[in-house]
Amino acid sequence: MCTAQRIVRRTGAVGVVLGVLSALVGCGTDSDSDTLIVFAASSLVDAFAEIGAAFEEQNAGADVMITTGGSSALRAQIIDGAPAAVFASANASTMDAVVEAGDTAAQPEVFARNxxxxxxxxxxxxxxxxxxxxxxxxxxxxxxxxxxxxxxxxxxxxxxxxxxxxxxxxxxxxxxxxxxxxxxxxxxxxxxxxxxxxxxxxxxxxxxxxxxxTPYLIAPLDGAADPELAAAFVDFVTGPVGRAVLSDKGFAAP
Amino acid sequence: MTTRRGTEERIPLLLGVLASLAIALVAIPLVGLLVRVPWSNLGSLLTSDVVLDALRLSLISSIAAAALSTVLGVPLAWLLARRRFRGRRVVRAAVTLPMVLPPVVGGAALLFALGRRGVVGEPLDAITGIVLPFSLAGVIVANTFVAMPFLVLTVEGALTNSDRGVEAAAASLGASPLRVFWKVTLPAIAPSLRAGMVLAWARALGEFGATVTFAGNLQGRTQTLPLAVFVSLENDRNAALAMSLVMVAVSFAVLLGLRDRWWNNR
Structure with missing residues (x-):
């Protein structure tokens, strides 16, 4: 069931539905495979596909699912309880709203600029x-x-x-x-x-x-099924591999 | 329908449970919407410029689309129901396609055909200066594209099932085919025609995907209610909820007024 879930570019509601379904069929509890649902602003689609693939290579069993959409639409879904583990927004105010709603698990970090x-x-x-x-x-x-x-x-x-x-x-x-x-x-x-x-x-x-x-901010979320994996992904994005990919895609350093 | 006492009044448990689930599936999201509506400042939300502009554009474009669907769709329905011609089944399938296609695909197709760089749109612009994208006319075209199949299917069904004896009698008395169509055929299917027009109008009122893809989104020019709701969901949820309530209320009132007329008109 989980082998079919490679990194796929998914947008908006469809991605959320698929994310919820995969959580329901039990991929998250499988000890061999750990699904990490990442909500990312649509402008990050190419960069995060690459970063996610590199993260999976370094973390055996991790399964990164990236859902992209408008930052504010993603924000609304997170506040309404979508099961995302990490949120990457394309500006400060959408991230602030998620912080205010108490949905973040750590202080958001600026990881790139556009x-x-x-x-x-x-x-x-x-x-x-x-x-x-x-x-x-x-x-x-x-x-x-x-x-x-x-x-x-x-x-x-x-x-x-x-x-x-x-x-x-x-x-x-x-x-x-x-x-x-x-x-x-x-x-x-x-x-x-x-x-x-x-x-x-x-x-x-x-x-x-x-x-x-505009600053791009990233934070692990409260609802993460595996908080350590979510934190590790955030570190990976802000670390050397993430920075190299982002710079390659035209993002400026934070 | 006649009412009879006895077994016909009992609802088998299984059917009752499933039917109740069906009602819940439709009703619960509506309740969810109603619970969130900011009732206390509904008045000021609904009289803002954005909402009034969107309401005006929605009414204009949906009524125009229903009218255009009627003018073009009734003759097409008549042709499909009353004349045998090569490719009739292909035409019928093609005409119903917009009901099945994701509206965004329809909008993209419209853009490739009628856009400024489109197959038809580019010469149209060069010869007449008419540009459909980013205009109210473009909204009406997009609405008609998705709404017309509802009218065509409804009217074609009525024409196929209507009694042709009176038409034959009128023709034998010397009425021209066009006069028979106008004086006999149309009055006979009036209830279905009305239902088809309302269905087409309702579909046009709720149109989002084809409109935003083909006609864009600009307050006061192309931003209809569904577009305004979508954009407001991003930054002003209360306004979005207030507009959603308007759409639900208007649509529900019209459908309630129709009752089950479109099933029981034969």
Missing amino acids: RLEVVAPAGNAGGVSGLSDLARSDLFVGLCAAGVPCGDLSRDVLGEAGVTPSVDTDEPDARALLSKIVDGELDVGLVYATDAASAVDDVVAFATGVDMT
Whole structure:
């Protein structure tokens, strides 16, 4: 039963349901295999898949299941009792809410940082060259919705630069926004540098010119089936292997 | 239905238990929602700009989608029920597909077809300047895409089962086929047509996946109630719960008003 559970990218509710089901069928109590459910912000999907695989190699029997989604959606699921062992959020406020709800087992740690980039589809038909182009009403402009970490950071960056964007859509998360830019449906948007790096052949990226980053925090959770394994995973992410993978994916050091 | 006394009034234990479980499965989540609704400041939550904009866009787009589904779907249902043509079964399967597809897939398909870089969308933009994504028109197209099958299936079923004797009589008296359709066929299936329109409207009102994928999400332009609920769940749960309550109340009132009309109209 548990051999089928390798690291799989799962998003949102489906991942939670699968996580709960696997806990119910008893994988967590199997002495040979120890399932660790990790909730991670969607921008961490590639990095955490690699880190999780490396962790499994070093910890025989550990089975890392990574569920990715918007930080705030994951936060809501954790507070509502989802059986996650570790939470990695893409900003401080979502982690603060989980801490306040009493769901963390240790002090959260900043393990990486991310910045935003102005991104246009390959070919750049709109002639985008920087942050000020987000104010152009002749372009189709997309942002992450307010309340989502990338959306809040986008508004801070635009506010700092004094640019009032001419927004055509507030996408529910960074990946949804990126795919609309890759497809050429949007002419320009603000996404994480790491997302831009993941689609390097399909987009052109420009610096925002604003020095603002978002911290990524990680903490073991109260509901972890195996608290030691959860703590070990957190140490692994903040340790040399985790840092190397994160830096490779375009994250800045904490 | 006639009522008879005796064995027919008894509910076998097994059926009663299973039916009660069925009711619980539907009712418990609704109770869960009602328990969480912030009743004390419901008024101020429901009169915020976000909610009023979303309510207005939801009403406009769902009614427009039901109307468009009717105008296009009734002729299609008639064709499927009354005419034999090559590929009829393929057409019927294709038309029902949006009921089965995950709406997100439908939205992506719409984007590839009607998006700014889509097969049809790009020439449409070049020739007419019309861009469907990120517009209210795009919301209506997405809603119609997912809602029309409900109307087509309902109306086609009624047409297949309706008595064609009166139509034949009208035709033999010299009425043109279009006049027969308008004056005889449509009035005969009116209850089913009404039920199909309401089902299509209800499906459009709850549409989320195809809309957010194809038309995006912008308050006052494309953000309907389901989209506003989803975005608010991220940062303002009370507003999300208040809007959910509105959707439940509106849908429940309409379905209650319909009663079991769409089963018992033949």
